[in-house]
Amino acid sequence: MPHSTTSAGFFVTLEGIDGCGKSTQAKLLAEAFRSLGKTVVATREPGGSPGAEEIRPLLVEGHKTRWLPETEFLLFTAARFEHFRIVIGPALSAGKIVVCDRYVDSTRIYQGVVRSDLRRLVDLLHERLGIRPPDLTILLDLDPEMAFERRQATRSSEMRFESFGKDFQRKARQAFLGLANENPERIKVIDATRALEIVAQQVFEAALEKHRE
Ligand code: TYD
Numbered sequence: 288m289p290h291s292t293t294s295a296g297f298f299v300t301l302e303g304i305d306g307c308g309k310s311t312q313a314k315l316l317a318e319a320f321r322s323l324g325k326t327v328v329a330t331r332e333p334g335g336s337p338g339a340e341e342i343r344p345l346l347v348e349g350h351k352t353r354w355l356p357e358t359e360f361l362l363f364t365a366a367r368f369e370h371f372r373i374v375i376g377p378a379l380s381a382g383k384i385v386v387c388d389r390y391v392d393s394t395r396i397y398q399g400v401v402r403s404d405l406r407r408l409v410d411l412l413h414e415r416l417g418i419r420p421p422d423l424t425i426l427l428d429l430d431p432e433m434a435f436e437r438r439q440a441t442r443s444s445e446m447r448f449e450s451f452g453k454d455f456q457r458k459a460r461q462a463f464l465g466l467a468n469e470n471p472e473r474i475k476v477i478d479a480t481r482a483l484e485i486v487a488q489q490v491f492e493a494a495l496e497k498h499r500e
Contacts, residue, residue, distance in 0.1 A: 296379030297498050298419065300390040301490075302463060303427035304456045305449055306434030307479045308486065312427060313388040315487040316494060320384050328378040331388035332366065336373040339366035347445040356403035363394050364412055371418045379419070384498075392424055392466060392474075397448070400462040401455060423497040425490050426467050427479035431456035 299316065301309040310331070317329035334343040346354075346362055354362065367390070378385050391413055399406040413420075431453050438449065448455075467474040475493045479486055 295382050297384045298375070298379055298387070298421045298423075299385070299494050299497075300387045300392065300421040300424045301427065302389060302392045302396075302424055302474075303429065303479065304431060304434050304459050304463070306436075306438035307427040307429040308437070308483065309425075309427050310388050311483065312425070312487060312490050313386050316425075316490050317384075317386045319487070319491045320386070320494070325384050326382075327384045327386060328374065329386045329388075330370070330374055332370060332390055332393065333363055334366065335370040335375075335387070338369040338373070342366040342369075344445075347447050349447055351447055351450045353447070356398055356405065359402065360394060360398035360405055360409065363398060364409075364416070367391065367394070367413075367418060368416055376419065387421070390421060390424075391418065392426075392463070395466060396459055396462045401458045421473065423494060424470075424474045425493060426463055426474050426476045427486070428460070428464065428476050429479040431460055433480060 301313045301316070303309050313329060313331070317327045320327045332339070333346050334340040342362055342365060346359065346366070375385050375387065391409070395406060395409050399409040434456065435453065464476065467476045475497075477486060477489050477493070481489075
């Protein structure tokens, strides 16, 4: 039976602070749906479409002072608009499942709350641009200390947001939890300290439950 949240497709996003394991869990969730015979588009932000992937390095590389928070917000939103119009929207219209590693809640939290006070502008611009909200968002909740340890194994050139420091990550965690509290119907919080397989099972169960609604 099709779920009732939207007219077509099923749209799941994964969110959380850096090092919470969402990229791994996004891949596992896509595989789990595919094993049921579903057509899945697994994608990520910033990026996910050719133009948005060109914008990505501007945002995730370089010095933390590279952009003013407002410019950063506009660049993330520009990348998202491309991604939504070119990849996510068409996939959902074709009835596919879309699993996206980060999406609008990252902008709400990082640019809207932690970097600057832009929450209302984030909501307004997304609404005006017709960027569809997800049907379900999985928030992988993890203590920033533990997340930092996990990140040490995967250092890359994309460290701009890590360079904002641990206090930044702590604020982001609290803001994500606050957002989940405001949106209990859409955002499911999952404890990311547990073993990878247990987290994967909980993520899949939450997604199946929402998909059946
Ligand atoms: P991502 O590639 O998901 O990093 P990771 O896999 O290390 O979690 O995202 C890169 C950074 O971009 C991440 O630190 C959070 C930040 N970000 C924002 O600040 N706003 C946004 O809208 C998005 C999508 C990401």
